[in-house]
Amino acid sequence: MTAKIISGTEIAKQIRQELKQQIADLKQKHNLVPGLATVLVGEDPASQVYVGQKEKTSLELGLYSERHDLPASTSQEDLLKMVHRLNNDPKIHGILVQLPLPKHLNETEVLYDINPRKDVDGFHPVNLGKLMIGEPDYLPCTPHGIQQLLVRSGVQTDGAEVVVVGRSNIVGKPIANILLQKKPGANATVTVCHTGTRDISAHTRRADILIVAAGRPKAITADMVREGVVVIDVGVNRIGKTAEGKAILAGDVDFDGVKEKASAITPVPGGVGPMTITMLMLNTVKAARLAAGLE
Ligand SMILES: NC(=O)c1ccc[n+]([C@@H]2O[C@H](COP(=O)([O-])OP(=O)(O)OC[C@H]3O[C@@H](n4cnc5c(N)ncnc54)[C@H](OP(=O)(O)O)[C@@H]3O)[C@@H](O)[C@H]2O)c1
Numbered sequence: 042m043t044a045k046i047i048s049g050t051e052i053a054k055q056i057r058q059e060l061k062q063q064i065a066d067l068k069q070k071h072n073l074v075p076g077l078a079t080v081l082v083g084e085d086p087a088s089q090v091y092v093g094q095k096e097k098t099s100l101e102l103g104l105y106s107e108r109h110d111l112p113a114s115t116s117q118e119d120l121l122k123m124v125h126r127l128n129n130d131p132k133i134h135g136i137l138v139q140l141p142l143p144k145h146l147n148e149t150e151v152l153y154d155i156n157p158r159k160d161v162d163g164f165h166p167v168n169l170g171k172l173m174i175g176e177p178d179y180l181p182c183t184p185h186g187i188q189q190l191l192v193r194s195g196v197q198t199d200g201a202e203v204v205v206v207g208r209s210n211i212v213g214k215p216i217a218n219i220l221l222q223k224k225p226g227a228n229a230t231v232t233v234c235h236t237g238t239r240d241i242s243a244h245t246r247r248a249d250i251l252i253v254a255a256g257r258p259k260a261i262t263a264d265m266v267r268e269g270v271v272v273i274d275v276g277v278n279r280i281g282k283t284a285e286g287k288a289i290l291a292g293d294v295d296f297d298g299v300k301e302k303a304s305a306i307t308p309v310p311g312g313v314g315p316m317t318i319t320m321l322m323l324n325t326v327k328a329a330r331l332a333a334g335l336e
Contacts, residue, residue, distance in 0.1 A: 042268060044303040047194045049186070053315035056189065057102060060322055064103040067329065075329035076105035077135045077161065077321075078127045082120060082146065083113035088139045095137065098318050104325060105132060113143050120146060121154055128156040134332050135161030135325035158331060161324035164211065172215060175222045178331065179324045184216035186316025187252060187273050192226040194305060196250065196271050203229040204244050206261065206293070207254035212275055216252055241265070253293040263298035272299055272306040275313045 067073045077099050081092045092108065099106035109123060120142075127136045136159045142148050152160075157167035163181035171177045180188070191198055203220050207213035213233060220229040229250070234241050245251055245265045253261050254275035266272065276293030283289060292309030300306050307313060330336045 042302060042304060044272070044300040044306040045194075047190055047271075047273070047305050047307045047312065049190060049307060049312040049315045052190055052193050053186075053319040055193070056316075056319050056323065057098070060319075060326055061102050063326055067326070068103070071333060071335065073329055073333050074103070074105045074132075075135070075325045076107065076130075076133045077137065077325045078107040078109065078130075078133045080109045080111065080120075080123060080127075080136070080138045082111045082115050082139075083143045085141075088141075092139050095318055095321060098322060099325075102322055104322065107133065115143075115146070117146055117150070120151055124151060124154050128154075128159060131332075133159065134328035135159055135321075137162055137321065159328060161321055161328055163215075163324065169210075169215065173218050175224065179327065180219060180320070181211060181215045182317045182320040182324065183212050183275065183313060184219050185320040185323075186313055187216050187275065188219055188226055189320070190273060190307065190313070190316060191250065191271070196305065198226055198250065199228045201229045201249040202247050203231045203250045203252065204248035205231065205233045205252045205254070206235075206241065206245065207256070207275070208233050208235045209254060212254035216254075255293045257293055258291045259293075259295045261294045261299065263295065263302055266299055266302055268302050269304045270302065272303045273313065274307050274309050277309060277314065 157165045163179040205217045217231045217233045220227050221231045242265045250271045252273045258278045274292035274294040278291050279288045280291045281289040
């Protein structure tokens with residue numbers, strides 16, 4: 042069996058088209074322009090690229106976008122002041138503080154201070170708690186993107202055995218919680234594996250849907266999966282450089298081996314990656330609708 046490729050690039054494009062229409066409608070019918078503020082502290086090159094992409098996508102879709110670049114030496118107090126100012130700015134519906142922050146700053150305190158209604162990353166404990174009890178306002182972007190990849194590719198989650206490899210707060214734990222809810226596009230039986238799991242293959246070989254967010258190239262090889270599995274590879278690993286100095290990326294799954302057994306698989310790049318920013322835009326639109334009392 043050679044797997045069907047689940048293209049995050051294509052599915053993200055579809056969702057962006059839908060969002061563009063919704064944003065135009067909000068402007069026309071309600072004179073409402075969803076606003077996203079990004080805050081970047083320091084000059085980490087990867088973070089600069091991510092923030093740049095978020096800003097570019099916001100503008101393409103017709104959102105109002107504000108970017109705040111702060112020096113690496115910014116104090117905790119000044120960063121919190123910025124967050125509080127954005128919390129109180131009615132033009133801004135979503136706030137994204139780019140992580141990781143420089144070492145001297147307390148990330149947890151900053152994330153807790155974002156108004157949960159503006160927490161479009163979905164990392165605030167209020168939003169993670171609401172997700173857990175099945176009443177989310179915002180789903181964290183990468184896990185939400187994974188769910189959309191499954192739903193929009195026609196993958197049946199209802200009753201499926203889902204195995205998640207990785208238990209981070211930003212991917213593993215939230216995707217496990219999303220897929221076990223008694224809801225459409227979910228209702229799965231979910232197992233979560235991590236470095237303390239005794240026999241990972243015993244779990245991964247049972248999976249109808251395998252979601253891998255381990256941050257290790259080739260953490261999953263063909264002998265660890267069963268025929269017909271659907272594989273979502275979240276990993277982004279820089280495994281070298283091209284002659285031109287561009288990073289060569291690989292996922293956490295041995296793509297060439299596993300695609301011969303899987304029924305469907307996401308590539309890296311072009312799988313989960315493009316979905317993450319798209320879901321941030323979706324959350325920002327939702328935040329504006331919530332603020333305007335439209336939901
Ligand atoms: N495409 C995107 O938009 C996107 C977004 C977020 C993350 N990512 C990528 O996804 C990957 C995971 O990110 P993350 O933030 O979730 O990772 P993380 O915080 O580093 O967590 C990795 C998790 O995987 C587990 N793990 C590591 N190696 C393992 C192995 N060999 N077998 C089983 N479990 C293993 C760890 O277990 P312990 O808990 O026991 O240590 C941990 O729970 C990274 O490559 C990251 O770059 C991509």
